[in-house]
Amino acid sequence: MEEKQKNIDQVMHDRMKEMKVETMYDRYQAQLPQCGYGSLALCCRHCNYGPCNIDPFGKGPKKGICGADANTFAARHFLRMSGAGTACHSDHGRAVAHLLVATARGEAPGYRIKDVDKLMMVAECFGIKTKDRKINEIAEEVGEMALMEFGKPYGTLLFLKRAPEARQKIWEKIGIASRAIDREVCESFHRTGIGGDQDYRNLTKQAMRVALADGWGGSMIATELQDILFGTPKPVQGRSSMGVLKKDFVNLIVHGHEPQLAEAVVLASSDPEVTKAVLATGAKGVVVAGLCCTANELLVRHGIPMAGHMTMQEPAISTGVVELMVVDIQCVMQAIVETAKHFHTKIVTTLSKAKIFGAEHVEFSDEHAIEAAKKILFMAIENYKNRDNKKVFIPGGAEPNIVAGFSHETIKYMLGGRFRASYRPLNDNIINGRIRGVVGIAGCTSPKIGLGETSYVNLAKELIANDILVVATGCAAGQCADGGLMIPEMKDVCGAGLKEVCEAVGIPPVLHSGACVDNSRILIAVSEMAKEGGLGNDISDLPVAGVCLEWMSEKAIAIGQYFVASGVYTVFGTNSPVAGAPDMQRLLTSEMEELVGATWDFEKDFKKIARMVMDHIEKKRDALGINVKKERKLYDMAERRALERECKPTPGGHH
Ligand code: NFS
Ligand code: SF4
Numbered sequence: 001m002e003e004k005q006k007n008i009d010q011v012m013h014d015r016m017k018e019m020k021v022e023t024m025y026d027r028y029q030a031q032l033p034q035c036g037y038g039s040l041a042l043c044c045r046h047c048n049y050g051p052c053n054i055d056p057f058g059k060g061p062k063k064g065i066c067g068a069d070a071n072t073f074a075a076r077h078f079l080r081m082s083g084a085g086t087a088c089h090s091d092h093g094r095a096v097a098h099l100l101v102a103t104a105r106g107e108a109p110g111y112r113i114k115d116v117d118k119l120m121m122v123a124e125c126f127g128i129k130t131k132d133r134k135i136n137e138i139a140e141e142v143g144e145m146a147l148m149e150f151g152k153p154y155g156t157l158l159f160l161k162r163a164p165e166a167r168q169k170i171w172e173k174i175g176i177a178s179r180a181i182d183r184e185v186c187e188s189f190h191r192t193g194i195g196g197d198q199d200y201r202n203l204t205k206q207a208m209r210v211a212l213a214d215g216w217g218g219s220m221i222a223t224e225l226q227d228i229l230f231g232t233p234k235p236v237q238g239r240s241s242m243g244v245l246k247k248d249f250v251n252l253i254v255h256g257h258e259p260q261l262a263e264a265v266v267l268a269s270s271d272p273e274v275t276k277a278v279l280a281t282g283a284k285g286v287v288v289a290g291l292c293c294t295a296n297e298l299l300v301r302h303g304i305p306m307a308g309h310m311t312m313q314e315p316a317i318s319t320g321v322v323e324l325m326v327v328d329i330q331c332v333m334q335a336i337v338e339t340a341k342h343f344h345t346k347i348v349t350t351l352s353k354a355k356i357f358g359a360e361h362v363e364f365s366d367e368h369a370i371e372a373a374k375k376i377l378f379m380a381i382e383n384y385k386n387r388d389n390k391k392v393f394i395p396g397g398a399e400p401n402i403v404a405g406f407s408h409e410t411i412k413y414m415l416g417g418r419f420r421a422s423y424r425p426l427n428d429n430i431i432n433g434r435i436r437g438v439v440g441i442a443g444c445t446s447p448k449i450g451l452g453e454t455s456y457v458n459l460a461k462e463l464i465a466n467d468i469l470v471v472a473t474g475c476a477a478g479q480c481a482d483g484g485l486m487i488p489e490m491k492d493v494c495g496a497g498l499k500e501v502c503e504a505v506g507i508p509p510v511l512h513s514g515a516c517v518d519n520s521r522i523l524i525a526v527s528e529m530a531k532e533g534g535l536g537n538d539i540s541d542l543p544v545a546g547v548c549l550e551w552m553s554e555k556a557i558a559i560g561q562y563f564v565a566s567g568v569y570t571v572f573g574t575n576s577p578v579a580g581a582p583d584m585q586r587l588l589t590s591e592m593e594e595l596v597g598a599t600w601d602f603e604k605d606f607k608k609i610a611r612m613v614m615d616h617i618e619k620k621r622d623a624l625g626i627n628v629k630k631e632r633k634l635y636d637m638a639e640r641r642a643l644e645r646e647c648k649p650t651p652g653g654h655h
Contacts, residue, residue, distance in 0.1 A: 008242050010452035011395045012315035021342050023314050028447040040580025041074040047194040056580045066194055074581035075200035076192040082207040083188030085558025088330055089517050090181045090218025092258050096225040099260050101143035102366045104136045110264050110369040113139050114231045122224050126158055146221045150182045159216045164530040166538035176205055178213035200584045208565035215562030220520035230263055233300035233405035240481035243396030244305035248284045251321050252380045253307055255291035256328035261350055261364050262294045268373035281384045292331050293515035300405040300514045309478030311445045314339045320391035324380035329354040344386040402486040404512035408525040414505050423532040431534050431626050434497030437617035439463055440522045441472045443548030443556045448574050455549040455606050457483030462610040464509040467495035474516040485510040519559050540567030540597030543620040545613045549573035567598045569616050571609050576602035
């Protein structure tokens with residue numbers, strides 16, 4: 001029997017095993033069996049009466065010492081996860097807002113306002129006067145107002161207004177229109193302490209409100225303000241593979257999430273002083289490659305190559321050619337410091353809020369970004385001579401294998417044409433059935449599904465074969481990119497309808513829309529589809545869905561929850577975060593429908609997920625009345641005569 005070709009993940013892990021470099025798969029094995037209480041959300045240590053456990057099956061306790069039951073346990077966990085995820089995306093957004101203000105004031109010399117159109121759009125959305133004002137003045141006010149969104153004492157978030165009116169009404173009606181971002185995060189933690197909110201339905205509502213403060217707040221601020229500063233993504237060729245690292249070059253990997261660091265490193269890497277220093281070492285140049293969401297940010301804006309997603313951070317170092325990995329925050333595993341010890345690689349942290357024991361630290365600031373970036377580059381260059389060529393091993397090619405950069409503006413522009421950017425053609429193609437619907441694939445990669453598995457690739461392939469357009473972000477997008485799905489040629493594995501559209505517009509069937517904060521782009525896209533008309537008047541009317549197969553981070557839970565609260569049916573793979581609390585599980589997977597017109601679903605079996613999503617899409621199409629069964633045409637006399645003139649009646653006659 002022919003052996004299935006190993007993918008880069010497997011090849012790298014074989015190599016690491018050989019070299020006795022520990023991986024997350026080893027550590028995952030060492031954790032097995034994972035704690036049953038934890039897996040079911042049935043442990044609580046929110047106070048020191050505990051830790052308390054609930055026994056879901058046997059005769060053990062059904063309540064914590066304070067009396068909290070399984071639903072309260074699970075709902076509190078769920079709210080804390082939503083709150084923590086929101087905090088991550090939003091603190092990132094806040095940093096970008098600070099940078100915008102600093103840039104506008106001329107206090108951040110490495111940066112400038114790149115996208116004035118986007119600045120004007122956000123200014124208008126914030127109700128800021130733009131006429132006869134200097135760009136920098138407007139930018140400063142936009143940044144200041146964005147910062148106010150975190151702590152304003154009254155009112156609700158300004159970006160909520162970008163949702164369809166029907167959606168805003170639902171949020172108002174059930175009391176989940178988010179107020180200030182920090183307030184929602186703070187209140188979530190307040191409510192989940194001992195003796196706080198102990199009604200799982202009420203807790204879940206707050207989980208919606210805090211998550212909406214992520215999607216329509218912190219994440220959207222991050223995305224839009226980054227576009228202002230670094231440019232709104234446009235289609236760009238790129239490469240995603242370990243092969244982007246090059247043998248004769250100084251290789252520097254930027255890992256983490258906030259693009260301000262990565263942008264500065266990219267900028268500084270072409271500084272003549274840096275080039276001179278590189279050439280002096282005998283290397284041919286310097287490769288800056290991204291990892292995780294930083295990679296997505298750099299890829300969609302500049303086509304900077306991507307070395308990998310979450311589960312590939314240790315393998316990337318194990319190529320032996322990485323002089324330095326510089327990190328900021330989020331999804332950076334402490335383990336990389338140990339991995340690096342097997343090689344010459346330096347690990348450098350940059351934020352005072354995220355240090356790793358054993359790593360070097362170069363403090364990064366908006367004011368001195370370029371200096372810090374240069375310092376880091378010189379450290380990498382200096383380290384080139386320490387590379388051990390016997391340890392070098394780089395799998396994968398280096399030629400471009402993706403077209404990325406599909407911001408919602410680009411999608412609209414490509415579909416509608418230069419003079420009338422619009423979602424009309426997309427809506428029309430959904431109505432006429434060439435495209436059945438749209439699915440957003442987002443989120444993490446995880447060792448839980450097994451080494452070498454490419455769950456997102458398989459799912460995306462099945463969806464596009466069934467005429468469903470796929471929009472991908474985060475590590476899921478990274479995996480789809482590695483899997484070769486993000487090139488226009490992939491139209492050939494699509495269903496006939498989607499193929500026709502991809503051909504006409506010149507897009508791949510799986511669109512790379514950026515990092516995890518860029519899921520906010522999907523919110524805007526679905527809002528505009530709803531407003532464009534013909535597909536109902538709310539997001540929950542659209543034939544769309546969200547999927548995260550290998551969720552890991554608390555951020556993924558926040559994203560899932562804001563998708564659902566925005567009206568998007570969302571399916572998560574592996575396991576439910578509330579599995580041990582049946583009422584809570586039912587609330588998420590069915591009763592949410594009544595509240596917000598959408599639900600969660602959790603499904604272990606990946607193969608089933610494609611089916612679930614497609615069924616959902618067809619259900620929505622039916623409800624919209626766009627799945628009209630071809631009515632049998634009844635001819636009147638005149639038509640009948642005309643027909644008879646054209647063709648001879650066959651035996652049995654016409655109907
Ligand atoms: Ni999203 Fe990005 Fe990746 Fe998951 Fe982590 S990098 S913000 S959390 S693992 S997709
Ligand atoms: Fe136990 Fe209640 Fe304290 Fe949790 S909050 S640890 S359930 S007593």
